[in-house]
Amino acid sequence: MKAIKIMSPSRIAIYLLLAAVSFPIVFAYLWLFSGSISDELEFGIVPKGITLENWRFLWSEITIGTKVFENIWPITLNSLLLAGSITLLEVLISLLAGYALSRMNFPGKDFILKTTIILHAFPGVALLIALYYVLNYIGMIDKIAGVVLIKVALELPMATWMIKGFFDEIPWEIEWAAYMDGCSRLQAWYKIILPQIKPGIAAVAIFAFLAGWSEFIYSYTFIFSSENYTLAVFLKNLIGDFRFLDYGLLAAAGLFYMIPVIAFFLISQKSLMTIKFGGIKG
């Protein structure tokens, strides 16, 4: 049944062009990988001999002159803590608020909805100075918890909006059936409604985690003590000091930092592929 198509020249040209503009990106990420496992590269990305020396930050301290860098594991733990807390709070709060905005009727709802849209587009970073003051005032400056709260607050309008969309798609009859069966509003929420938007929750959670994991500007600005550093801040300092000295080390550290992102890509790609092949198999 498969028709053999001859590609038109314009189509071939598009493919070539797309491949050409995409090449530097692929190249850059390949370098990140090759550079992390080799001292020397040929043609930019082909490793000449493999070494784990660049990954030494995983098991020993790294120094530059007399300066000793922090051990990476407590910092990784901080990053995990930061991203994990952001995910948890963001999902929980947006599930509650999204439900109210989707399903409840109360005065001021319209105002809150419109405000949420505007905040969605509001420049949170422009408020950095005032946020500094607020954090300082509530005693959360130089604390991971402070960055968590800010990041959650800034991402809430978006997350709530998405979750609201998921709730909107659940038929009212299902919720009504729950009330008729004897549920209170809260019971209907977690026993009947939540299980049905699991995929949506997962999506919001993954994006919240990645956003938290990648978070730079607030940690960089609001955290000063090295014991509270996150990977982003650590890497930024590393770049500042090693930039012209040891790209191999930087590549390895950068790659280490990117593990969750890469995992996300592999997993989502794989699930997309299986859907494809599953479809072909019928």
Place this chain on the structure above:
Amino acid sequence: MEVVMRDVVKRFGNFTAVDNLNLTIKDGEFVALLGPSGCGKTTTLLMLAGLYKPDSGEILFDDKIVNDVLPKDRNIGMCFQSYALYPHMTVEENIAFPLKLKKLPKKEIERKVKEIAGKFQIEHLLKRYPGQISGGQQQRVALARALVKEPNLLLLDEPLSNLDASLRISMRAEIKKLQKELGITTVFVTHDQAEALSMSDRIAIMNKGKLQDIGTPEDLYMRPKNMFIAGFIGNPPMNFLEVGFNVEGDKIILRRNDFEITLPKEISANYMKKQNDERVILGIRPEHLSIGNEAPNTIKGEIFVVEHLGKDKLVDVKVGNDRIKVLTGQDFEGKMGDMVNVHLDLKNIHLFDADDGNSMKWAA
């Protein structure tokens, strides 16, 4: 349980969905709320369920006002048009859910679920998910879930409209039989008059938020109080013809430029309400018309089209600018374009006021 609605009003913004509704449903009765879409029947049902709150008026269950009782505390079983089964639970979990919320002991839940599953012949489906069973099976599961907690009131919202035609007809009988067995007060919303006629003890017919009438199927069919009821109940629907009203002696003559019908004395007596030359609406059902020889007191017309209904034929006859439907036997052999004489069964005519549409005989 007896259900009473007293002066119930429900508005959505400026739109009045239910307007001053008064309705009494007797214990054990099967009542259909019938009307076109948007007539307020589903809103009424949802108010009984407690999912909507009336803006004014009272709803009483066995003489107790329940306006402020939450749905979960009303002990009502409800079955939705889309069935509203919980997709993340198996059939068994779906049916057990209301009992679990009542915190019944596990053993008892199991026993009750088994029992009701037996009654609905769905035992073999218990481990499956709603997405894995057919529409008819989902319907049974939804009914089982609604009934497993032995509710005082059963509410059915267009329960059959998502089923295919043959299944719908067999479910009608099944639901009716079950309702009689259990003796449970049941309110049933439908837009399908055949469903309402075949299943319910009484039909409450609604239009534009107002209750038009409530009565037995026979009542509504034989003695419609207004044109809306007359037109809504009965299939094919009643024919309406606008005619002039004239009284000569003790007889009424209905007249228009293409025909003239003289009503005999005993029938005329019902309608002596109008002045000469006023306009009235003559209503007559297709089954009370027949096609015969040329004679006085008949309507002349041209056959527009003949529809085969299986057992019968439905003949569309053009009379002036109007078209009337006549139900004839299978042996009728007229063709398109033939001129025919339509005979009226004068005992079964209805006259309606041309202004307000009320029956000149039955309106209160």
Place this chain on the structure above:
Amino acid sequence: MRQLEMEICENVTSKKASMEGLRKFLGALPFLGPFLFLIILFYLVPVTLTFVMSLTSMDYVLEWKFVGLENYLRFFQDSGVKTVVLNTVKYVFFTLIINVGFGFLLAIATSYFIRNENIRLLFQTIWMLPRMTPPVVYALLWLWFLDPTEAGMLNSFLGKLFGIPAQNWILNNPMKVVIIANGLIGASLGMVVFSAAIKSIPVDYFRAANVDGASDWQIIRYVIIPFLKWPIMFMTIWQTLSLITSYEYILLITDGGPLNKSEVWSLFSYHKAFSNYEFGYGAAISMVLVLIAVLIAILMLKVFGYDAIMRRGNVDGMRGEAGDESNKNHVAV
């Protein structure tokens, strides 16, 4: 007398209605509480604070010394501001072109020309990479790519291929680097949004165009572009909004340098506050920016209307439909 009675009656019902409203609001509060708390604490309070701070000469001691409009006057007289504003305009304008224009080309190429799902997915994934990469790593890649030594990728490439001597790209062209680096990130967003829009065009239009013998170019011109008009406008305004206030990547790649050559407005405010500890002055600079952003946001709402934005609420291409459940929200529970 009668009229008075009626007024009293109305008064009573409106009071009753507001009681009912309060009851409903309190019912929603357990769900909305945490959301409202964070929004107030980290949006409402900071906006107000930013304004009040902008009227002070606050420094790292965080003392409130009110100086009136001095900060604003200083801002409009500051000789450095001219460069910064000019930089910002340049930065926003050219980055936008890449965001929207290149994003559009990518969308057309991947969603219209490439028919093979897997190849399309591959290219779209590649272009999503910069967006998903943590900013610090993304900046690192740029620093390496443009490394001024001969080992730098671009230098070694150009050196080997064309014999061009090594040069310090970032030092020589800071704005261009910043624009391209940011442009690529925005382009992937444009790609995702426009691709979704192209995919939502009913396939019948393409069939009809094919039957009519339209060329690829004609299909793009007469079928795709008309459908993409609104998404393009939306992306343009949306990206303008986020570009004028974003500085994360600039901070990481050039830090505004050299000599303020790539300093943009928002970064300027950041530097004033967190490098020079002039919180009051920094707040004033931010405040002007926030006002501009709000104006753009209002313009966006005016152009598109709330409903359209509600439906397109999420520009990252994930779902975000707004349901019209006007009646059903009256549920009494």
